[in-house]
Amino acid sequence: MSPATIRDVAEKANVGIGTVSRVLNHHPYVSAETRSKVLDAIKELNYTPNLIAKQLSSGRTHAIAVTLPFLTYPSFVERLRGVQTALADSNYVLILYGAESVSQRDVNFLDLSQTARIDGILIVSVPLSDENANAFLETNAPVVLVDIFNPKFNRVFVDEVEGGMMATQHLIDLGHRKIAFISDLLNPDFQFLAMRERYHGYQKALKDNEIPINSKYHLEAPHGQYEAKILAKKLLSMEDPPTAIFAGSDTQAIGVLNAAREMDIKVPEELSVIGYDGIRDAEYMNLTTIEQPLFDSGVEGVNLLISLIERPSQNIHEIRMPLKLHVRGTTALLNP
Amino acid sequence: MSPATIRDVAEKANVGIGTVSRVLNHHPYVSAETRSKVLDAIKELNYTPNLIAKQLSSGRTHAIAVTLPFLTYPSFVERLRGVQTALADSNYVLILYGAESVSQRDVNFLDLSQTARIDGILIVSVPLSDENANAFLETNAPVVLVDIFNPKFNRVFVDEVEGGMMATQHLIDLGHRKIAFISDLLNPDFQFLAMRERYHGYQKALKDNEIPINSKYHLEAPHGQYEAKILAKKLLSMEDPPTAIFAGSDTQAIGVLNAAREMDIKVPEELSVIGYDGIRDAEYMNLTTIEQPLFDSGVEGVNLLISLIERPSQNIHEIRMPLKLHVRGTTALLNP
DNA sequence: TGCTAATATGGAAACGGTTCCACAATTTTT
DNA sequence: AAAAATTGTGGAACCGTTTCCATATTAGCA
Secondary structure (H helix, E strand, C coil): CCCCHHHHHHHHHCCCCHHHHHCCCCCCCCHHHHHHHHHHHHHHHHHCCCHHHHHHCCCCCCEEEEEEECCCHHHHHHHHHHHHHHHCCCCCEEEEEEEECHHHHHHHHHHHCCCCCCCEEEECCCCCCCCHHHHHHHHCCCCCCCCCCCCEEEEECCCHHHHHHHHHHHHHHHCCCCCCEECCCCCHHHHHHCHHHHHHHHHHHHHHCCCCHHHHHEEEEEHHHHHHHHHHHHHHHCCCCEEEEECCCCHHHHCCCCCCCCCCCCCHHHHEEEEEECCCCHHHHHCCCEEEHHHHHHHHHHHHHHHHHHHHCCCCCCCCCCCCCCCCCCCCCEEE | CCCCCCHHHHHHCCCCCHHHHHCCCCCCCHHHHHHHHHHHHHHHHHCCCHHHHHHHHHHHCCEEEECCCCCCCCCHHHHHHHHHHHHHHCCEEEEEEECCCCHHHHHHHHHHHHCCCCEEEEEEEECHHHHHHHHHCCCCCCCCEECCCCCEEEEEEECCHHHHHHHHHHHHHCCCCEEEEECCCCCCCEEEEEEHHHHHHHHHHHHCCCCCCCHHHHEEEECCCCHHHHHHHHHHCCCCCCCCEECCCCHHHHHHHHHHHHCCCCCCCCCCEEEEEEEEEHHHHHCCCCCCCCCHHHHHHHHHHHHHHHHCCCCCCEEECCCEEEECCCCCCCCC
């Protein structure tokens, strides 16, 4: 038999449907006696409200869309964990959309901005095109960006330029002058702006310390441990190799460590390595890194989004999260 | 202004709402002329159907629930990737539920079995209690299990006992007799049965080859690289240490490799190590392993679930996926 | 030419909730 | 004692689709 409806409950309890609805939603103005009659009927019929009907009449879905690029990057997964955990404590549900390519992104974003399926949109690390942004601006669902920037939207972020400077300055403070930077492709299809900003921070720190910028010390390749290992080997085989390498992500830094091991170069005695992100493996590899609050950025993003859903606001909210230099065992004073 | 509805479209195109609906759903019996009038009106009003209303009247939500335990395990994330990818090619949406603890699992499962929010349920690696199972049996949404077993439900699986045997037999074939097994806790709160079965496979292979089982060679600890490293150090410091270690997961095997490195034990010359799963890092670490189709198990799970949603069936479907011994650089013939 | 079948269209009813208005009963105020 | 405010309740109308029935038109055929 099909599930009981609110009308069945009303009939069984000998009350009107309005009254049942009031009991369900904890409205005042229901007498104790009536309430218990209704609750009895609900229990007896094993009634649970149909969410879809509720959504249609109330206009709220209690679902939020979360868009992420690659589940293959540990840092994105860590953010997703934060999102998921925060959502588990709320009464919202997480609808996951992938955005592994420009076309997948555009399809999903179009879908999101048109259908009334969700109450809010959380975009993690997916670069927005102008069309995407305009589509979202026409939606009335609030949007929060995490780890990306667009002046028209709320966001949770860290100061990436600052982070790049912190990493570089740490190496400079240890006496290094020949400092290389390994990064993702800085001009790919998908523009991950964060990496560019870290690069700017790297350059700025060098300038501030009057260290000339050697463009041969900046190498880029698609993101990945393996790719970074190859870049590192290239750097370390140069005539005048760097004494320190700043890798744009921990994943890449681990590639650098592997390159050093394979080339029998001792870290940190002969080479200092610093990463960026603070993923779990960094701790395990004893990697010095710039730690950003990955998990917490997810949590904050969700909290901001939910607060905007429940108390709409025209203002743009920006939450800046702290960066922390985490000194571990892969950086050391330059050997004289 | 609020979004256009099907009635607005009908009015603008001078047709009935039924006709608009037929155009939207590609029903036959709409004249070309009428169709184009309707399409024009749709375009002009920038109309998109309200999904929630569609869901209510059609009884389909085009959403499936996916439950996963820990996003901290690479193997689960890899399965999720498969799920996500398969879903991106369908017209279903993914609602992600966490199950990091017994209570979180029970809350989510109760929710899932009661609300009409989803069309199907995919449970990945989350052990089911009897209550959970009964609740799902009362739901009319189809359920597919991946990487877990319950006789009453459809599933996508690998033969874990066989996998445990394959790993162990490989080591035996290489001449090893002193073979240790490192695993998760075999009796935790959450019963991850797979690990027990791999253990049984390990024991069976030893028996089949008439190698006595030394219980000191089986050590367990909560899952993790670090925990496994400690176990491995314990094994390798024994009076009569094993010459080969079978780790129940690649993550644990990597911990073993790290232990060996820290103890200056050469792999594979002095110690053979085999893992299980076939995660990305295994390839990168050149780890011999039993590879199971993680990504594809997600894909298959989704495909099975969708086919059951669209063509309900009383039969229980079981899809067994292949295991493959992937010999890389961490196992070798026992040094005589 | 008339009869049946196929094609085409309109719109009421249904999906299962929430909301609001009308009204009743009780309490408080003047 | 009458008026006003508070508390409590029923149920029609509505949210925006799909579905089905009624009906109109056209085509096919003997």
